[in-house]
Amino acid sequence: DCSYDNGECQHTCVPRKTADWCECASGFKRVNITRCEDIDECFEGIYNQEDCHICHNTEGGYNCTCREGFLKVADHQCEDVNECDERTDNCDQICVNIDGGFRCECYAGFEWNSAAVQCQDQNECAQPNICDFQCNNTIGSYTCLCPVGYVLIGRSCEDMDECEINNGGCDHNCRNVPGSFSCSCRNGFELWNRVRCNDRDECATNNGGCAQDCLNSQGSYSCSCFSGYQRINASYCEDIDECDEVRCTHTCVNTPGSYFCSCSLGYWLNEDTDECIGGGSMSAHSSDVIAHCFHRMPDGFLRTEL
Structure with a gap:
């Protein structure tokens, strides 16, 4: 009878037509008609194991404790703390939130130094064959260098054809060679200052x-x-024998590069026409011959009286 001593129920007595009934409070279970016993939710695993990390049984219920990196938002619920959003991380470049914590990542060209707890420059040049010729490490990256006369294509050095641009600066002929070029001149010219062609004075x-x-x-x-x-x-050069052209009226004498005319005794030479003018008798003896001679001078000379 619920009206007398709670029907001897430990918790709640429920009146019924036939017989009263004892009920246990939430978190308890009946062990006999009148007695109730606490349910150990933690032991029996009847708690929210996903949201409750560490279960602590209590009288008629249980409490939860959260792991590090989580925050208790309700009696039986733990929620991940986003350290990246709350800026409680110690990452110097990239923070990635994970359940119960975070991890640090680095930008391209950097690597994580766990001892220094920071990102440090990655020396890409330490890798073998990363550049065709020379590697220059920079903060967070690297550059490839080529020798003079080569052009960088990707990470490889290819020969630059200097002759394709303005004929390499050569006046005449340009010849491409690996890493350089050379100029040459046409016949009659000589190379000066590697690219200029000056006329050669053959004379x-x-x-x-x-x-x-x-x-x-x-x-x-x-x-x-x-x-x-x-x-x-x-x-x-051969001397021209002007006397072959029979220019003189009487006598023609060829000389190197010129000639002169002479007239018989009693004649005078017309210097303009090379004709003998006048008349007279000639002796048969050479000693009786008196000739008036005119020596035609080569170009560039003047005649003077003797």
Whole structure:
């Protein structure tokens, strides 16, 4: 009878038509008709194991304790603490939140130094064959270098064809070679200052091989002969025998590069026409011959009276 001594129930007596009934409070279980016993939720595993990390049984219930890195947000619930958002981490570059903690990561080109607890520059140049020629380490990265005359393609050095750009600066011919280039000149020119082509004065050396006159021109030269000579080849000028043209009225005497006319006794030489003017008798003896001679001078000479 619930009206008398709670029906001898330890917790709650529930009246019924047939017979009263004893009920146990939440967190307890009946051990007999009237007695109740605490349920050990931790032992029996009937607690929220996902949200409750460490279970502590209590009279009629249980309490939870959270692991490090978690925060208790309710009696039976632990929630992860985001150290990265709360800036409680000690990462100097990248913080990644994980359950119950965090981990530090580094930017590309850096690596984690657990002893120093920070990110330090990664020396990529320590890796073998990372660059074709020379590696230059920089903070967080690296650069590849090439020798003069080569261009960097990716991490490889390829020969630069200097001749493709403005003919390498050469006046005439440009020839590409590995890592460099060379200039050359056409015939009649000589290389100066590695790229310039200056005219070669062929006449300055041994008169260009000419017998008489040597005329230098841009990239070449030509040979010519003095007046009164004709060119046989570059190295030989032959005297012209003007007397073959029978210019004189009486006597023609060929001389090197010129000629002169003479007239018989009693005649005078017309210097303009090379004709003998006048008349008279000639002795048969050479000693009786008195000639008036005119020596035609080569170009560039003046006649003077003797």
